[in-house]
Amino acid sequence: MxxxxxxxxxxxxxxxxxxxxxxxxxxxxxxxxxxxxxxxxxxxxxxxxxxxxxxxxxxxxxxxxxxxxxxxxxxxxxxxxxxxxxxxxxxxxxxxxxxxxxxxxxxxxxxxxxxxxxxxxxxxxxxxxxxxxxxxxxxxxxxxxxxxxxxxxxxxxxxxxxxxxxxxxxxxxxxxxxxxxxxxxxxxxxxxxxxxxxxxxxxxxxxxxxxxxxxxxxxxxxxxxxxxxxxxxxxxxxxxxxxxxxxxxxxxxxxxxxxxxxxxxxxxxxxxxxSEPIEIPLTVDEDSTSGTEEDSWRLCHTLSSSGLLQLLAFWDLKTLASADPRSLHRHTQIFTISQPGGHPRNWLGIMNPSLNLVRKFTDRLRRHNCPEELPQEPPKLVEATDVNKNEVTKPPPVPLKERLTKIVMSLKRYPIFSYFLSELPDATNRSIFAEALPVIWAVEALGDLVAASFTEDKFGIVQRNIPDILMAFVHLQKMVDSVGRVSVTRRASTSDNCQSDQQLRKALKLSLRTSIYIVTTTFGPTVLEMPVSGECRSKLQSYLEFKEA
Known part of the structure; x- marks a missing residue:
């Protein structure tokens, strides 16, 4: 099931x-x-x-x-x-x-x-x-x-x-x-x-x-x-x-x-x-036969789900990472390794879904706001030839999608059609930021866990992933800052939506800034010696000097 x-x-x-x-x-x-x-x-x-x-x-x-x-x-x-x-x-x-x-x-x-x-x-x-x-x-x-x-x-x-x-x-x-x-x-x-x-x-x-x-x-x-x-x-x-x-x-x-x-x-x-929070176990009992490994009731699997289950799973992860006294036993399980084998399965099961969610959110923002930064695919050269391999001057047919696009663009010149066919102001950005709540909780949870690993990680299982986490945070912050101010429309049907995504956008910027500050103040100048990009290192330097407001 x-x-x-x-x-x-x-x-x-x-x-x-x-x-x-x-x-x-x-x-x-x-x-x-x-x-x-x-x-x-x-x-x-x-x-x-x-x-x-x-x-x-x-x-x-x-x-x-x-x-x-x-x-x-x-x-x-x-x-x-x-x-x-x-x-x-x-x-x-x-x-x-x-x-x-x-x-x-x-x-x-x-x-x-x-x-x-x-x-x-x-x-x-x-x-x-x-x-x-x-x-x-x-x-x-x-x-x-x-x-x-x-x-x-x-x-x-x-x-x-x-x-x-x-x-x-x-x-x-x-x-x-x-x-x-x-x-x-x-x-x-x-x-x-x-x-x-x-x-x-x-x-x-x-x-x-x-x-x-x-x-x-x-x-x-x-x-x-x-x-x-x-x-x-x-x-x-x-x-x-x-x-x-x-x-x-x-x-x-x-x-x-x-x-x-x-x-x-x-x-x-x-x-x-x-919306009542649920407590999802990190590990499954050995005598549990509830289902297959992919469908077992574990936090690493629920973080990769969708809908309300994923939202409650990230809320549980945020509570778990904040060292709540009610979840202290589960908090200590994150920094343990499997016996035998010595694999950090609990940490990887938390880190991979959270980091993938942050990266996917960054890619969505980059794809819409900075398409020039995406790798361009070379255009496919279709040579029109006949049976004897001779070139034919007949142009390729225009796809149906392009024809419909041209028709829609021509209809937009008329005011009555432009009202229904024109895209609402910043609709794509607002729809992206409206789904930022699990990303906010993932950022806060990763920041708290990385800071807690400074004193609680006895096996060094978190330190090897700190550069990837910091680079993901810096790239996401860069994309959020590059997006212009969300337009506030006066239409009554979209005012509530605009307020919702604006609040989530501000909360995302605040959580990114807070998480990076927590990591940099905990590890100090050591973060500059980590294998990160030059852009990320300069950003971390400004955080160490408390220049990011």
């Missing part, structure tokens, strides 16, 4: 189940409690505290109320399935304007849109039925006597639909699906409490457009539905103004706020559980 499958089945799914349990507890105690208080105080007009407490305890204990949690459980499972299938570890930055529309109309995104909207509609209907039992559920058929059943049901559907659309747009098109481990992971309960703060709820309301988008569209669409019903003979004309009655407006606002709070709490709690 591959590492990604093991990670998905044994870690991701279990963490998702625990997150769903926490959100269901929130639904049971908070959402049902708020709806019970509203029904008792506003709908029934009872302000007696004893009656309110009795109704609260009854709503939390009654079997019928517990069975009603089936609806939010189904909705949360739908939301969790969308999040598990669509989460990302780096920001998605479109190269062209039309790529956002192309992504929006893909089958996977449309399926996620429909599942989120359906879950939001069911949740909004669940909250309104809890607050006012006279409000019917969406899937319950209206009776012939209840003329206002249609407008009320339409209002609930509109609230859920527009809130779901706002949440889906944020999730799929504005990088709301990014999962990032916390920089300093405190107790999980503290993170969950922070996600329940009123500031988070206010931010969620502003993010999902509750104050301006959902309520406005709900009122206008419900008035339109009431007018249609009146014209078709389903009710009288004064029924149009029932959408503006105070009770209906208050229930709509309450269900919308509860829906937005649930979405915010669900996304935050799921992010907390999925």
């Amino acid at each position: 591959k590492l990604e499958e093991i990670f998905l089945r044994e870690i991701i799914l279990w963490r998702c189940m625990r997150a769903l349990g926490c959100v269901l507890l929130f639904q049971h105690f908070v959402s049902m409690g708020v709806c019970t208080i509203y029904r008792t105080v506003v709908a029934e007009g009872v302000i007696n505290p004893l009656t309110i407490l009795a109704n609260l305890s009854t709503s939390w204990v009654m079997p019928s109320k517990l069975l009603s949690l089936t609806i939010p459980a189904i909705c949360l499972i739908l939301l969790a399935r969308v999040h598990i299938n669509n989460y990302a570890v780096s920001a998605w930055i479109p190269m062209y304007q039309w790529q956002s529309w192309r992504r929006f109309f893909t089958f996977k995104v449309q399926l996620g849109f429909s599942m989120i909207i359906g879950a939001c509609v069911l949740l909004a209907s669940f909250y309104t039925s809890l607050a006012l039992p006279t409000f019917p559920q969406v899937f319950v058929r209206c009776s012939a006597e209840d003329v206002l059943c249609g407008p009320r049901k339409m209002s609930v559907i509109c609230v859920g639909m527009f809130t779901g659309i706002s949440y889906s747009m944020k999730y799929f098109l504005n990088n709301g699906n990014i999962i990032t481990p916390a920089p300093a992971h405190p107790r999980k309960l503290q993170l969950i409490k922070s996600s329940l703060s009123m500031q988070k709820v206010k931010e969620a309301c502003n993010t999902y457009g509750v104050s301006s988008f959902s309520l406005t569209c709900t009122v206008f669409l419900c008035i339109f539905a009431s007018v249609v019903m009146c014209l078709s003979g389903g009710g009288s004309f004064p029924d149009v103004m029932h959408i503006l009655e105070l009770q209906l407006v208050m229930v709509v606002i309450l269900s919308t706020l509860l829906l937005v709070t649930t979405l915010s709490v669900f996304s935050n709690i799921l992010n907390i559980f999925l």
Whole structure:
């Protein structure tokens, strides 16, 4: 079994189940409690505290109320399935304007849109039925006597639909699906409490457009539905103004706020559980028969994986390299050699994937910003000859790709096509720096391990690789400094992405400078005697003289 499958089945799914349990507890105690208080105080007009407490305890204990949690459980499972299938570890930055529309109309995104909207509609209907039992559920058929059943049901559907659309747009098109481990992971309960703060709820309301988008569209669409019903003979004309009655407006606002709070709490709690750091062993027990050597659960193999598993592996490596007292035993295993044989397998299993990741990132930056430094391949001379080996003056055919490129370049001269076909400012650089988080942790881990080897490496297994590590750091710093300032676009669809990659770019420069300073101050002038290039030696000299700010 591959590492990604093991990670998905044994870690991701279990963490998702625990997150769903926490959100269901929130639904049971908070959402049902708020709806019970509203029904008792506003709908029934009872302000007696004893009656309110009795109704609260009854709503939390009654079997019928517990069975009603089936609806939010189904909705949360739908939301969790969308999040598990669509989460990302780096920001998605479109190269062209039309790529956002192309992504929006893909089958996977449309399926996620429909599942989120359906879950939001069911949740909004669940909250309104809890607050006012006279409000019917969406899937319950209206009776012939209840003329206002249609407008009320339409209002609930509109609230859920527009809130779901706002949440889906944020999730799929504005990088709301990014999962990032916390920089300093405190107790999980503290993170969950922070996600329940009123500031988070206010931010969620502003993010999902509750104050301006959902309520406005709900009122206008419900008035339109009431007018249609009146014209078709389903009710009288004064029924149009029932959408503006105070009770209906208050229930709509309450269900919308509860829906937005649930979405915010669900996304935050799921992010907390999925991004929880994992501890990956450096070695495998001899009696372990979990799989082949390439698929064994070891740090050297997870560092070479991809996605969230690779990100958590580099976070574990960063924690391991920082000599955390909780991982002191694993930290000492890095500088050991195998017995028998005397091979530094633990160090090489850490150093090779980390250094390869740094070099690949440097090559990506060099390929885009300094193509003249790349080795040029000589053009292939294709001689057109006939059967008798005589030269033919017929030119070679133009490839189809070049023809399409010429057509696109000619269309760019027109403003309407140029808006969709022109590349967004610094889109390639921003997409590269958006994936710099594991590179930052790899640089910090290598710098800390090289500095720790000065006193802990008894066999000299790290010293032989210090020149390669320093040269990789210097080359990456040169490429990062050579890239111009990232353009800040005023388009709302790319502002969040630009902030994300700018922060990662600054963090990468800071981590490179800090790691090189740690190594040079630890080893002193000895680094100038290492077999490095002249450019790297001059850079290290400036670090020794503390000229790099």
